[in-house]
Amino acid sequence: MDGTLLTPLEVVGLYKDVTAAFMSDNPAFMGAKVIYAPHRFQSEADVGNRLEEALKMMEVYPSFFAGFDLVGQEDKGGPLLKFVPELLEARAKNLNYFFHSGETDWRGTPIDENLFDAILLNSTRIGHGYALAHHPHLLKMAAEKGIAVELCPVSNQVLNLIKDARNHPGKALLQNGFPVVIASDGPGIWGSRGLSHDFYYAFMALGGARADLRFIKQLAINSIIYSSMSTDEKALALSRWSESWTEAIDAIVEFYDSS
Numbered sequence: 562m563d564g565t566l567l568t569p570l571e572v573v574g575l576y577k578d579v580t581a582a583f584m585s586d587n588p589a590f591m592g593a594k595v596i597y598a599p600h601r602f603q604s605e606a607d608v609g610n611r612l613e614e615a616l617k618m619m620e621v622y623p624s625f626f627a628g629f630d631l632v633g634q635e636d637k638g639g640p641l642l643k644f645v646p647e648l649l650e651a652r653a654k655n656l657n658y659f660f661h662s663g664e665t666d667w668r669g670t671p672i673d674e675n676l677f678d679a680i681l682l683n684s685t686r687i688g689h690g691y692a693l694a695h696h697p698h699l700l701k702m703a704a705e706k707g708i709a710v711e712l713c714p715v716s717n718q719v720l721n722l723i724k725d726a727r728n729h730p731g732k733a734l735l736q737n738g739f740p741v742v743i744a745s746d747g748p749g750i751w752g753s754r755g756l757s758h759d760f761y762y763a764f765m766a767l768g769g770a771r772a773d774l775r776f777i778k779q780l781a782i783n784s785i786i787y788s789s790m791s792t793d794e795k796a797l798a799l800s801r802w803s804e805s806w807t808e809a810i811d812a813i814v815e816f817y818d819s820s
Contacts (some may be wrong), residue, residue: 569597569614570621577625589805591798593790594627595753596659601631601639608644613650627789628657628685635664640671641678648682657789660684663692666730668770686711686742686787693739694730700739709740709787715753716760718748726766735767742783778806 573595580593597615599608608631628649633639641648641660652658660682662675673692679700680687683708687693690710693700703710712731717723724730734741745759753759760777768776785798 570617573597573618575624576624580625581644584805587745589801589802591790591794594625595622596627596630596789598632598661600635601635601661602631602637603639603649605644605645609647609650610655610811612647614649615656616654624791628659630688631704632661632688635672636670637676641675641682645678645682652682658682658684659686659688659789661688662690663687664689664717665692666695666723668692668695674791680706680708682794684700684708685789688744689713689717689746691729691731691734694733700734704739706738707787709742709783710734711742711744711745712763712767713746713759714767715748715751715759718762719751726762729767732767735763736769740783740787741780742787774810781806 576593576595584590585594595618597611597618599611601608603611612629615626618626631639631641631644641662648658658679660675660679662679662684663673665672667673671783673695676687676690676693676696676699679690680699683706686701686709688711691712693703693710710731712729712734714723714726714729714731717729718726723729731741743756743759743763745753745756748755748758760780764772764777781802782799785795785802788795788798790798
């Protein structure tokens with residue numbers, strides 16, 4: 562507020578403090594972690610510097626820092642292939658990746674081919690990534706590695722990347738049991754309400770006519786299973802979520818039984 566410039570490391574510290582304060586006031590909240598996600602429109606040397614910053618964040622905040630990503634419109638440049646030497650070096654130091662890749666329904670472009678490098682670099686998850694549906698071999702590799710795809714359906718519609726929600730390529734991933742999580746991308750920009758609108762979109766357009774509560778339940782469980790939480794954190798989160806889910810279903814049944 563006084564114009565002081567903060568380093569990226571100091572900003573992560575602020576996020577950690579704010580998260581801790583919120584958790585203190587809201588005991589049911591399971592917490593948050595940070596993915597350092599600078600833009601991909603940089604030189605190799607600059608990305609190398611960003612990776613050094615990420616490694617420092619991991620060292621100082623090991624339980625709060627999740628990993629590294631490169632974001633931005635893929636067709637503008639900055640493919641992962643450009644930065645492979647720098648990314649391999651940081652990966653060798655156990656830096657986790659959460660790459661934004663394959664945000665297109667085209668095939669044979671630098672955009673969907675980012676998926677090759679994201680998977681070969683062992684990305685923990687792939688942001689957007691619905692072009693994976695057009696690459697059977699990559700799809701098999703990702704499934705074997707347990708790499709989930711983050712679908713952001715409202716974002717895809719707003720940005721006009723998908724013309725008809727019912728034809729979203731992510732539908733094929735869901736129908737074939739591929740690990741998918743629903744994310745919201747940039748809800749504040751277009752006034753979307755966190756994950757609520759994206760879950761509704763997924764249920765109505767991607768789940769199929771026979772989708773029911775089991776579809777929503779599995780998506781919620783996927784959010785925990787493929788999160789950046791530790792094994793113990795996931796077990797606790799699943800336990801708490803299961804209790805909340807059961808309470809919500811019981812309340813719905815009780816409401817309709819009494820009406």
